[in-house]
Ligand SMILES: O=P(O)(O)OC[C@H]1O[C@](O)(COP(=O)(O)O)[C@@H](O)[C@@H]1O
Ligand SMILES: [Mg+2]
């Protein structure tokens with residue numbers, strides 16, 4: 455562990471004090487969420503609530519608790535103009551937007567189907583800027599993000615950030631509650647023998663995904679000439695973190711069962727932030743036909759096909775789509 459705290463790191467990189475203020479609020483919300491997740495079974499916060507979110511998905515008590523923590527903790531950030539959350543249907547405007555103000559996008563609890571089984575979950579977030587006074591447009595490209603990252607609530611709580619200076623990971627020190635820099639420069643291996651996909655959906659996949667997985671499963675005897683390993687945690691934060699640590703590719707493609715909805719994962723607060731982290735670490739993110747960071751959303755909760763991870767593997771899957 456180094457002695458470099460999150461605040462010191464952000465200050466050393468010369469960020470605007472209002473942005474540091476907002477990032478410290480986000481870190482504080484992640485710390486509180488980690489506490490609630492750890493104590494979920496003791497506080498009776500597992501299982502389901504009676505409510506569903508805007509996407510028609512069942513909400514868990516901790517989805518709502520984490521969302522409330524983020525709204526309460528970040529709403530007073532001086533230059534934060536609006537919040538877009540997976541758990542809130544409408545954009546929450548906090549002030550009249552002025553040029554240079556911030557927009558915060560977040561998935562308060564990602565992978566929440568893992569809560570009842572005590573597996574890793576996380577929070578995903580992204581920050582963009584208001585480009586002119588009075589502009590209430592939150593539908594911006596991923597390439598407009600100025601900071602993106604996630605918190606992983608695993609055996610250790612980690613905060614991973616991409617903010618124009620590579621990718622770093624900070625680990626929450628349980629005693630002091632301070633996030634300390636533990637991984638100063640994360641890069642993703644270009645090549646990987648590991649893929650992640652929910653294989654129970656195989657009958658719905660399009661031909662390029664069928665071919666890709668089929669070739670991986672053939673191993674050394676197949677056209678790829680090497681054996682592949684497979685993992686599926688069903689928690690995107692956990693999968694992306696594994697990919698940052700040891701390489702790999704994550705797929706949640708468009709398929710016959712999710713095509714009408716546009717895919718499974720949400721662009722603005724799940725996929726675009728992860729694509730920014732992955733690209734900043736040297737990886738790639740694509741829908742199969744387009745770079746994720748180039749997509750212009752048409753609504754705040756838009757879903758998108760997702761292929762993220764080691765660059766040569768993502769490129770290989772994109773090639774299969776163009777053939
Ligand atoms: O249950 P499935 O279909 O495997 O989907 C798992 C995916 O859904 C997610 O849980 C969606 O996120 P939420 O938990 O925020 O709804 C991802 O983290 C994960 O990759
Ligand atoms: Mg999610």
Ligand SMILES: [Mg+2]
Nearest residue numbers: 540561563564
């Ligand atoms: Mg969620």
